[in-house]
Amino acid sequence: MNRIVDHPILSAPEGRTSVTFSFDGAALSGFEGEAVSSALFAAGVQTFSVHPRGDAPQGIFCANGQCSQCTVLIDGVARKACITPLAEGMDVRTLHGFPELPARDAPRAAVSGETLSTDVLVIGGGPSGLAAAAELARLGLSVILADDKVSLGGKLVLQTHKFFGSEEDCYAGTRGIEIAKRLEEDIRSLPGVTVLENSPVAGLYKDRKAGVWRNYESYVLVDFKALVVAAGAREKSVLFPGNDLPGVYGAGAFQTLVNRDLVRAARRVLIIGSGNVGLIGAYHALQAGIEVAGIVEILPKVNGYKVHADKIVRMGVPVYLNTTVVSVEGNGKVERATVAEVDKDWRPILSTARTYEVDTVLVAAGLSPCDEFYRQAVDFGFLAVTAGDAEEIAEASSAMFGGRIAALSLAKLLGKKVDIDESWLAKREVLKSRPGDNLCRDEEIPTEFWKPVFFCTEEIPCNPCTTVCPTHSIQLKERKGSIMDLPYFEGSSCKGCTVCVAACPGLAMSLMRRVDEGWAEVVLPFEFKADFEPGARLPVLDQEGAFLEDAELLKKVFNRKYRTWILTLKVSRANAPRAIGIRVQSEAATRPLPAPRFEHLPDDAVVCRCERITVGEIVRFIRENAVTDVNQLKTLRVGMGACGSKTCSVLLPQVFRKAGIDPARTTAGTLRPLALEIPMKDLINEAAGRPL
Amino acid sequence: MKTCDVAILGAGSIGVPLAYYCAKKGLSVLVLDKEPSWGRGQNRAAIGGIRATHSDPAKIKIGLLSLDIARNMKEEHGLNIEWHQGGYMFVAYDEERERSFKDLLVVQKAAGLDIDWISPDRVLELSPGLNPEGLRGGTYSPGDGFASPLMTSTAFHKLALDAGAEFRFGETVTGFGIEGRRIRTVRTDAGEYSAGTFVNAAGAEAAGLGNLAGLELPVHPDLHEGGVTEPVRRFMEPMVVDMRGDDRSGNYYFYQAGTGQVIFCITPKPQIWGTDTDNTSAFLPHCVSRMVSLYPRLRNLKVRRTWRGCYPMTPDGLPVVGYPREPENLLLAVGMCGQGFMLGPGLGKILADTLTGDGARYGQVFEELSLYRKFEGMELLK
Numbered sequence A: 001m002n003r004i005v006d007h008p009i010l011s012a013p014e015g016r017t018s019v020t021f022s023f024d025g026a027a028l029s030g031f032e033g034e035a036v037s038s039a040l041f042a043a044g045v046q047t048f049s050v051h052p053r054g055d056a057p058q059g060i061f062c063a064n065g066q067c068s069q070c071t072v073l074i075d076g077v078a079r080k081a082c083i084t085p086l087a088e089g090m091d092v093r094t095l096h097g098f099p100e101l102p103a104r105d106a107p108r109a110a111v112s113g114e115t116l117s118t119d120v121l122v123i124g125g126g127p128s129g130l131a132a133a134a135e136l137a138r139l140g141l142s143v144i145l146a147d148d149k150v151s152l153g154g155k156l157v158l159q160t161h162k163f164f165g166s167e168e169d170c171y172a173g174t175r176g177i178e179i180a181k182r183l184e185e186d187i188r189s190l191p192g193v194t195v196l197e198n199s200p201v202a203g204l205y206k207d208r209k210a211g212v213w214r215n216y217e218s219y220v221l222v223d224f225k226a227l228v229v230a231a232g233a234r235e236k237s238v239l240f241p242g243n244d245l246p247g248v249y250g251a252g253a254f255q256t257l258v259n260r261d262l263v264r265a266a267r268r269v270l271i272i273g274s275g276n277v278g279l280i281g282a283y284h285a286l287q288a289g290i291e292v293a294g295i296v297e298i299l300p301k302v303n304g305y306k307v308h309a310d311k312i313v314r315m316g317v318p319v320y321l322n323t324t325v326v327s328v329e330g331n332g333k334v335e336r337a338t339v340a341e342v343d344k345d346w347r348p349i350l351s352t353a354r355t356y357e358v359d360t361v362l363v364a365a366g367l368s369p370c371d372e373f374y375r376q377a378v379d380f381g382f383l384a385v386t387a388g389d390a391e392e393i394a395e396a397s398s399a400m401f402g403g404r405i406a407a408l409s410l411a412k413l414l415g416k417k418v419d420i421d422e423s424w425l426a427k428r429e430v431l432k433s434r435p436g437d438n439l440c441r442d443e444e445i446p447t448e449f450w451k452p453v454f455f456c457t458e459e460i461p462c463n464p465c466t467t468v469c470p471t472h473s474i475q476l477k478e479r480k481g482s483i484m485d486l487p488y489f490e491g492s493s494c495k496g497c498t499v500c501v502a503a504c505p506g507l508a509m510s511l512m513r514r515v516d517e518g519w520a521e522v523v524l525p526f527e528f529k530a531d532f533e534p535g536a537r538l539p540v541l542d543q544e545g546a547f548l549e550d551a552e553l554l555k556k557v558f559n560r561k562y563r564t565w566i567l568t569l570k571v572s573r574a575n576a577p578r579a580i581g582i583r584v585q586s587e588a589a590t591r592p593l594p595a596p597r598f599e600h601l602p603d604d605a606v607v608c609r610c611e612r613i614t615v616g617e618i619v620r621f622i623r624e625n626a627v628t629d630v631n632q633l634k635t636l637r638v639g640m641g642a643c644g645s646k647t648c649s650v651l652l653p654q655v656f657r658k659a660g661i662d663p664a665r666t667t668a669g670t671l672r673p674l675a676l677e678i679p680m681k682d683l684i685n686e687a688a689g690r691p692l
Numbered sequence B: 001m002k003t004c005d006v007a008i009l010g011a012g013s014i015g016v017p018l019a020y021y022c023a024k025k026g027l028s029v030l031v032l033d034k035e036p037s038w039g040r041g042q043n044r045a046a047i048g049g050i051r052a053t054h055s056d057p058a059k060i061k062i063g064l065l066s067l068d069i070a071r072n073m074k075e076e077h078g079l080n081i082e083w084h085q086g087g088y089m090f091v092a093y094d095e096e097r098e099r100s101f102k103d104l105l106v107v108q109k110a111a112g113l114d115i116d117w118i119s120p121d122r123v124l125e126l127s128p129g130l131n132p133e134g135l136r137g138g139t140y141s142p143g144d145g146f147a148s149p150l151m152t153s154t155a156f157h158k159l160a161l162d163a164g165a166e167f168r169f170g171e172t173v174t175g176f177g178i179e180g181r182r183i184r185t186v187r188t189d190a191g192e193y194s195a196g197t198f199v200n201a202a203g204a205e206a207a208g209l210g211n212l213a214g215l216e217l218p219v220h221p222d223l224h225e226g227g228v229t230e231p232v233r234r235f236m237e238p239m240v241v242d243m244r245g246d247d248r249s250g251n252y253y254f255y256q257a258g259t260g261q262v263i264f265c266i267t268p269k270p271q272i273w274g275t276d277t278d279n280t281s282a283f284l285p286h287c288v289s290r291m292v293s294l295y296p297r298l299r300n301l302k303v304r305r306t307w308r309g310c311y312p313m314t315p316d317g318l319p320v321v322g323y324p325r326e327p328e329n330l331l332l333a334v335g336m337c338g339q340g341f342m343l344g345p346g347l348g349k350i351l352a353d354t355l356t357g358d359g360a361r362y363g364q365v366f367e368e369l370s371l372y373r374k375f376e377g378m379e380l381l382k
């Protein structure tokens, strides 16, 4: 069983009930209410269906109900495994080709659906939607908030790491899962808000109504005056041959499996993309005891925060810049991935190819906003705003601020007298900002007094180290005049309390104190299983991950509030100012095969995952039929699948370019309801009807 | 100025096949459309039914031609349009309906159609799980079928391109240069073109285009919504048509496409005139509840997408085809109502023949669909 039982930060949810179910006839067990996909992964099953085109095996991609890749047969009905809760006795089967329509003809009467009325409908219960809903309710507006998950919080519930930002504005230093809990409690205590959890919004209609699939079993219409679209973002797919193999999936899906559902989903992963999502994915993998062969990044520079990249590298995960994936191969599942450096036109240089033995490839090549409802609302002339990732991909902290600002601007449009605090706008901008400059710091010299040492050199919106210090010894040094500025130690009153080290989300701080001429005590944070005792020797690394020395552990203490180990080590005088990490992954995990092993078939990359249409097929079609309108690709069934072109539409510009057509000259596909498939019996609220 | 034999105004269900048949006959063809590509007017909204089982001889004739073309598309041109010959089945649950279908059978058989009355058992064999209660049987025409309107339009566009037709997209027709009784040029927002014959194939906007040439055309856009489900293995054969109505709708019909999805649409009551093709919230619950009560097995089928489009309606439910008295070189191919997709290929062939002097045998079609007919009554199987 691939269950994580000894996670350094997460404890397994208590009080879960074990249930038995079957997969292709074999008895398995899982937990009641967990996603069927997670139960299957825990049992080692990664292939959920066999696609009718080319008999290709299919696994999950988003684990978020968006892509429909994970469809399996459950009790004879085709359903998305990642959003179907497991129940006792379920008969789960691989779906081969199209499903059979079950011959269950015992109908119940149709019941006309309810129409709920509200001032504002908020789509999405992540940080931005929750913040917007709370703000609107405080202004006396009635709000319906619909979210497609059982628990609110959006992506926060997947995030086990501490957040950046500032403590006072956005719970910085706290872990995403805990922020989600607080926001949820807050929203549920507000009288004007009706929460429709577990209820995706499936369509917007011209008569100013939205269709909601309530509890995934009935269909209600919501009549609204105005709309907040806070539906977050979805992962972009990437084009490489083998991108459709089971075992290639999004980094968000990985977080869902590993962090939310505590499933050890992989043995060794390769990660595509060095944004924060990819970097954090690597960190979460290591925490869950999963090896990371490396992170590849096609750009010449790490895309995420430097503190994240540094800590990943220190843990023993290489980041390969100017590098892309050329092929992922295996017999029905991922077995190896080949990467190569790219030339100045981003073409792979095959002579540099290296093949890694991995069972999973995580796609973390950026997110695209779930803004379809917003675009439609604008088209329809509705009063609508968007916030959070749906507006612009950023961070949870700015999403919360953005939600509040969006709510206020909407309230204004609805005739409420409100003033938007100017400072909020500025704060949101800061919180959204990309990292600033990377500055140099002078090397600290150990003295007989405790002092913090900062490995935080790149300007990012973050300041918890300054706010947690009981002696106010840490201050931002004014350069930009915002929380982008870097922290410095001021004065000499450090008590060595270690709180700053525990709170720093970048794991970018140590404490240091000279003991004698030869060595110093160094205090480091550690978020892994600390299965060693004082006296042990640990491999200590510098900021860039270079090995410094094996240092003796003097003391280990667990900080409960920040759920972080605080380790005190005996480090040589010379290395003490540079010691910041402890390697957790051995080099063997990152070694490529002695010789590369791959076929280079770039035209085989799958663009439309639902319908399995490749780059080559589309390019040929575009050329033969003089296509410049994305709608015409429907002849090939591109975008006609269950996901409604959510996954492929962002890839199509690349494909047009490949066919020699400037994407700027193309016409986008038309948006139509439904945003996700709904069985007819739910559309007519059959469950509430009498038997016929 | 670009000059051609035929300028086809509208690259839709009618214009695209017509372009192909004209080009194939050696005419130089220019097709103009305001949309960014072909078939983006109402063709994209059609659900894909193709039948010859109409209640009037002209449409029967055109329908038979279209069926022949659809059936042979793959073999003749190697192009897949997802043709599936599942037949059309009109079901009867009351005596009156049974009688009117049977009366019509006499006309249809006389016109040489392969159609007959079938028993309830046969109905259930063709569509297992259909509600048997009160079922009296139905008419079944096994030669009819369905194809994908998107793929069909793309296929004809490709054939037309290969045959030398020129398409200009993103150009809206804004006026005509008229001299005496004839049109000399057509103006768009991007240019002016001259031609020997101009074809009004502007679908739901045909009346507006007619106006530009000083012509009143009785074509009014009538809004309809349609939808498609997930694909499942084949479980039903024919297009099922239920002609009954209720307080909010008239007939509705659905079929299972060659690729496994069920595609459906309904006729709202009263009719909704207009051109606003954005979806409304009323369609789905209503249409689906009627479908499930007729066909309970559909309960577990998931709806995937819905859309809205117009029938270019005429007062009697029949198209208007032929030349007006003036301008005498403006060929009308308008008012296709709910059947433009199925009439397109056949009509394309007929009109191309007519334009090249081969049209004598279609005299009856032009007579029946003349702009100067009386427009009385309503077609029974509209």
Ligand SMILES: Cc1cc2nc3c(=O)[nH]c(=O)nc-3n(C[C@H](O)[C@H](O)[C@H](O)COP(=O)(O)OP(=O)(O)OC[C@H]3O[C@@H](n4cnc5c(N)ncnc54)[C@H](O)[C@@H]3O)c2cc1C
Residues within 6 Å of the ligand: A123, A124, A125, A126, A127, A128, A129, A130, A146, A147, A148, A149, A153, A154, A155, A156, A159, A161, A163, A164, A199, A200, A201, A202, A230, A231, A232, A233, A251, A252, A255, A276, A277, A280, A367, A370, A387, A388, A389, A390, A393, A394, A395, A396, A397, A399, A675
């Ligand atoms: C893998 C990953 C790692 C991240 N790491 C960090 C980090 O370390 N620090 C940080 O600050 N930020 C991080 N972020 C970004 C942060 O999580 C997002 O910016 C933030 O969650 C955005 O908030 P939101 O409210 O806009 O969207 P989300 O949190 O995505 O919430 C949107 C909600 O809307 C729901 N929804 C979508 N469509 C519908 C529909 N049709 N009907 C009903 N509900 C719907 C979604 O399921 C979701 O629950 C990360 C994001 C990802 C994806």
Ligand SMILES: Cc1cc2nc3c(=O)[nH]c(=O)nc-3n(C[C@H](O)[C@H](O)[C@H](O)COP(=O)(O)OP(=O)(O)OC[C@H]3O[C@@H](n4cnc5c(N)ncnc54)[C@H](O)[C@@H]3O)c2cc1C
Residues within 6 Å of the ligand: B009, B010, B011, B012, B013, B014, B015, B032, B033, B034, B035, B038, B039, B040, B041, B042, B043, B044, B045, B046, B047, B048, B049, B050, B171, B172, B173, B174, B201, B202, B203, B204, B205, B206, B209, B223, B224, B225, B226, B265, B308, B309, B310, B311, B312, B333, B334, B335, B336, B337, B338, B339, B340, B341, B342, B343
């Ligand atoms: C829900 C629904 C289901 C249907 N199901 C079926 C079915 O199963 N079978 C069937 O046969 N039919 C069906 N129909 C009807 C069918 O869609 C129409 O009859 C048919 O598309 C009309 O064809 P057309 O060529 O006249 O118009 P269109 O296909 O709309 O083509 C007209 C073209 O003219 C262009 N145009 C208009 N004005 C101008 C201008 N001024 N300048 C330039 N270009 C212009 C438009 O952009 C358009 O592309 C259905 C319709 C709907 C709405």
Ligand code: SF4
Residues within 6 Å of the ligand: A450, A452, A468, A469, A470, A471, A472, A473, A474, A493, A494, A495, A496, A497, A498, A499, A500, A501, A511
């Ligand atoms: S160790 Fe404690 S006192 Fe010293 S700088 Fe950090 S938080 Fe402040």
Ligand code: SF4
Residues within 6 Å of the ligand: A307, A454, A456, A462, A463, A464, A465, A466, A486, A487, A503, A504, A505, A506, A507, A508, A509
């Ligand atoms: S040192 Fe301070 S500013 Fe830098 S990452 Fe850590 S907490 Fe944030």
Ligand code: FES
Residues within 6 Å of the ligand: A059, A060, A061, A062, A063, A064, A065, A066, A067, A068, A069, A070, A071, A080, A081, A082, A083
């Ligand atoms: S993996 Fe289940 S919908 Fe994407």
